[in-house]
Amino acid sequence: MSPHRGVLETLFWRTGSLVVIAYALFPVAWILSLSLKPAADLNDNRFVPREISLEHYRAIFADAQFPAALWNSIGIAAVSTLLAVSLAMFAAYAIVRLRFRGRALILGAALSIAMFPPVAVIGPLFNLWRNIGLYNTWPGLVLPYMTFTLPLAIWILSAFFREIPWDLDKAARVDGATPFQAFRHVIAPLAAPGIFTAAILVFIFAWNDFLFAAALTSTNDARTVPAAIAFFTGSSRFELPTGSIAAASVVVTVPVSLVVLIFQRRIVAGLTAGAVKG
Amino acid sequence: MAEIVLEQVNKRFADGTEVLRPTDLTIRDGELFILVGPSGCGKSTLLKIIVGLERPTSGAVRVGGESVTERDPKDRNMAMVFQSYAIYPHMTVRENMAFPLKLAGMDNAEIAARVEEAATILELGGLLARKPAALSGGQRQRVAMGRAIVRQPSAFLLDEPLSNLDAKLRVQMRTELARLQRRLGTTMVYVTHDQTEAMTLGHRIAVLRKGEIQQTGTPRELYGRPANLFVAGFVGSPAMNLLPAEIEGNRLILPMSEVALPEDSSHSLPRGKREVIAGIRPEGFRVASRSDGEALKFRARLEVVEWLGADLFVHFDVRANTGGRLDALHRELELDAGHDDCLRVVARLGADIRAQEGETIDLSVEPGDVHLFDSETGENITPVIS
Numbered sequence: 001m002s003p004h005r006g007v008l009e010t011l012f013w014r015t016g017s018l019v020v021i022a023y024a025l026f027p028v029a030w031i032l033s034l035s036l037k038p039a040a041d042l043n044d045n046r047f048v049p050r051e052i053s054l055e056h057y058r059a060i061f062a063d064a065q066f067p068a069a070l071w072n073s074i075g076i077a078a079v080s081t082l083l084a085v086s087l088a089m090f091a092a093y094a095i096v097r098l099r100f101r102g103r104a105l106i107l108g109a110a111l112s113i114a115m116f117p118p119v120a121v122i123g124p125l126f127n128l129w130r131n132i133g134l135y136n137t138w139p140g141l142v143l144p145y146m147t148f149t150l151p152l153a154i155w156i157l158s159a160f161f162r163e164i165p166w167d168l169d170k171a172a173r174v175d176g177a178t179p180f181q182a183f184r185h186v187i188a189p190l191a192a193p194g195i196f197t198a199a200i201l202v203f204i205f206a207w208n209d210f211l212f213a214a215a216l217t218s219t220n221d222a223r224t225v226p227a228a229i230a231f232f233t234g235s236s237r238f239e240l241p242t243g244s245i246a247a248a249s250v251v252v253t254v255p256v257s258l259v260v261l262i263f264q265r266r267i268v269a270g271l272t273a274g275a276v277k278g
Numbered sequence: 279m280a281e282i283v284l285e286q287v288n289k290r291f292a293d294g295t296e297v298l299r300p301t302d303l304t305i306r307d308g309e310l311f312i313l314v315g316p317s318g319c320g321k322s323t324l325l326k327i328i329v330g331l332e333r334p335t336s337g338a339v340r341v342g343g344e345s346v347t348e349r350d351p352k353d354r355n356m357a358m359v360f361q362s363y364a365i366y367p368h369m370t371v372r373e374n375m376a377f378p379l380k381l382a383g384m385d386n387a388e389i390a391a392r393v394e395e396a397a398t399i400l401e402l403g404g405l406l407a408r409k410p411a412a413l414s415g416g417q418r419q420r421v422a423m424g425r426a427i428v429r430q431p432s433a434f435l436l437d438e439p440l441s442n443l444d445a446k447l448r449v450q451m452r453t454e455l456a457r458l459q460r461r462l463g464t465t466m467v468y469v470t471h472d473q474t475e476a477m478t479l480g481h482r483i484a485v486l487r488k489g490e491i492q493q494t495g496t497p498r499e500l501y502g503r504p505a506n507l508f509v510a511g512f513v514g515s516p517a518m519n520l521l522p523a524e525i526e527g528n529r530l531i532l533p534m535s536e537v538a539l540p541e542d543s544s545h546s547l548p549r550g551k552r553e554v555i556a557g558i559r560p561e562g563f564r565v566a567s568r569s570d571g572e573a574l575k576f577r578a579r580l581e582v583v584e585w586l587g588a589d590l591f592v593h594f595d596v597r598a599n600t601g602g603r604l605d606a607l608h609r610e611l612e613l614d615a616g617h618d619d620c621l622r623v624v625a626r627l628g629a630d631i632r633a634q635e636g637e638t639i640d641l642s643v644e645p646g647d648v649h650l651f652d653s654e655t656g657e658n659i660t661p662v663i664s
Contacts, residue, residue: 165362165364167360167361167362167364168364168366170331170351170358170360170364171358171360171364171365171366172366172377173331173350173351173352174329174330174331174351174352174354174356174357174358175352175357175377175378175381175425175429176352176378176381176382176429177352177381178350178352181381185377186366189368190367190368
C-alpha cells in the first residue's frame with residue numbers, strides 16, 4: 001500500500017468518525033446547553049448559553065418527585081439486572097452443558113419473547129397488575145423488565161459458555177469440586193465479560209424504559225425517571241418545563257454513560273468474543 | 279496407592295451404541311498401565327469410567343477393594359491430566375496447582391509447601407506467578423501434571439497427555455513421565471493411540487478395539503505373541519507383514535516359497551490342508567546365507583530402499599493370489615500393504631548391507647519368526663514351542 005493512499009484512508013476514517021459522533025451527540029449537547037440556560041433565555045436560539053445557571057438542577061432536586069423517581073430508577077434497574085443475569089446465567093449454563101429434550105425449543109421460545117412487541121401486553125398487564133396488587137410497585141416493573149431482557153441475557157451468556165472448554169469443568173470435578181463449586185470457581189470467572197455485557201444491556205433497558213414505567217405506575221412509589229419527566233409541570237400552567245426536563249435528562253444520562261465508560265473494554269471484549277472462534 | 283479392578287464394566291449410550299463391551303481388567307498397585315487403540319476404540323470412555331466422569335451402564339469399579347462405581351469424581355481421590363491440559367486460564371500456575379488442595383480445605387502453609395515441592399519436581403519454580411497464556415506447550419503440560427501430583431492421589435489418569443506436543447518434546451516428556459511415575463510409585467493409567475508411547479512407557483498394556491480388549495500383557499508379550507491379527511498389525515513399527523499361506527502336513531506354503539515347520543510343533547497344527555495367514559515382522563527377515571538350514575528362502579526384487587543410519591528398510595512386492603481376501607483384512611486393520619495380487623512387504627536389514635533399488639537379493643526367514651493366524655477368526659494359532 002502506498003503512503004499516499006494511507007494518508008487518504010486515515011483522513012476518510014477520521015472525518016467519517018467525526019461526522020457520526022457529531023450527528024449522535026448533537027442532541028445530547030443541545031439538551032446539556034438547554035439545562036444550563038436561565039429560564040428567561042430558553043428560547044434564545046443560541047447553542048452556547050449566554051449565561052450559565054444551575055437553577056433547573058436546583059429546581060428538580062427541590063421537588064420531591066424527581067429524587068424519588070431517581071431512587072426508583074436505580075433500585076428497579078439494579079434489582080432487574082441482578083435477577084435477570086443470575087437467572088440467565090443458570091439457564092444458559094444448563095442449555096449449553098446439559099443434554100435434555102427441548103433445548104432448542106427453550107432458546108427459540110426465549111428469542112420469540114424478545115421479538116414480542118411490549119405494547120401488545122401493556123393493556124392486559126395493566127388490568128392483571130391492578131387485580132393482583134402489583135400495580136404501582138417495584139415488582140410490578142421488575143417482572144416485565146426481566147421478562148423482556150432474559151432472552152437477550154440467555155443468548156449472550158450461552159454464547160460465552162459455549163466458548164469455555166468443557167474439559168475445564170471436568171477437571172474441576174476431578175480436582176474435588178462439586179458441580180456448583182466448579183461453576184463458581186472456574187466457569188463463572190471465565191464468563192465474566194459475558195456477564196458484564198449482559199448486565200449492562202439489561203440495566204440500560206430497564207433504566208431507559210418509558211412504556212412500562214408510564215403505564216404501570218401512578219405515584220412516586222414506583223415511578224421511574226423517564227416516566228416522571230413526562231409528568232413534570234412548569235411553575236405556571238402557561239410555562240413549558242423545558243429547562244427542568246433538560247436538566248433531568250442530563251442527570252439520568254450521566255450514570256449510564258459512566259457505567260459504560262468504566263466497563264467499555266470489557267463490553268467490547270464481550271460483544272465480539274462470542275462472534276469469532278479463537 | 280491402590281489397585282483398580284473393573285468387573286464386567288460396559289457402556290452403552292442412549293441411542294443403543296455400545297462403546298464399551300463388558301470388560302474385566304485389573305490394574306495393579308503402582309503400575310503404569312497403558313490403554314492403547316485406534317480412535318473410537320473406547321479407551322477414553324474406559325478412563326472416564328475409572329475417574330467417574332462417566333457412569334458405566336453396568337458393572338463395577340473397585341479401587342483398593344472398595345466399590346466406587348456410584349461415587350462422585352470429587353470423592354475418588356484420583357487426579358486426571360487431560361489431552362487439552364484443562365488448566366484454568368484465569369488462575370496463575372500457583373493457583374492452578376493449589377486449587378485441588380483448597381477445595382480439600384487444606385491449610386495455607388501446607389498448600390504452599392506442597393505446591394513448592396511439586397514445582398521443584400517438575401522444574402516449574404520460576405513460573406509460579408505466571409498465567410497459563412504465558413506458558414509454552416511443554417510448560418502447560420507440566421502444570422497439568424503438577425496439579426495432579428500435589429494431591430498425592432491414589433491414581434493418576436492421563437488422557438493422551440503428550441499428543442499436543444511437538445515430536446521432540448513428546449519424546450522428552452515421555453521419559454520424564456516414566457521417571458516421575460517410578461519415583462512416586464503411584465498407579466498410573468495412561469491412554470494413548472500411539473503404539474510407540476505404549477511400548478516404551480507401559481509396564482502392562484491393554485490393546486482395545488471397537489470397545490473390546492484384544493489383549494492385555496507386557497510390551498514383550500504383545501510383541502512376541504500377539505493374540506490376534508489386530509494386535510499383530512497394531513504393535514510394532516513398521517507393522518507386521520501379513521501374507522496368505524497354506525499349511526499342508528508340516529509344510530508351510532507361502533506365496534514366495536515354502537518351508538518345513540519345526541518337528542515338535544506340527545502335532546499342534548490341524549492335519550490336512552488349511553488356509554492361514556502368516557505374519558512376519560520386518561525384523562524377521564535376514565539376508566540369506568549358506569548356513570541357514572531349515573529357513574524359508576526366497577528371492578526379492580527391491581522396489582524401495584530406505585537407509586536410516588542404524589537400519590535399512592527394503593520394500594519389495596510379493597505376488598499372491600489372494601482373491602481379495604487380504605485386501606479386506608488390510609483395510610480393516612488400516613494397514614497400507616498393497617492391493618490386488620501384489621502385496622507390499624517391508625524388511626528391516628542391517629545398515630551395513632549395501633543394496634540398491636531394482637537389485638535382486640536372497641532373503642531368509644527362520645520358521646520360528648513366522649506367526650500364524652487363523653484366516654477366519656484372526657486368532658493366533660502359532661504353535662508354542664516349548
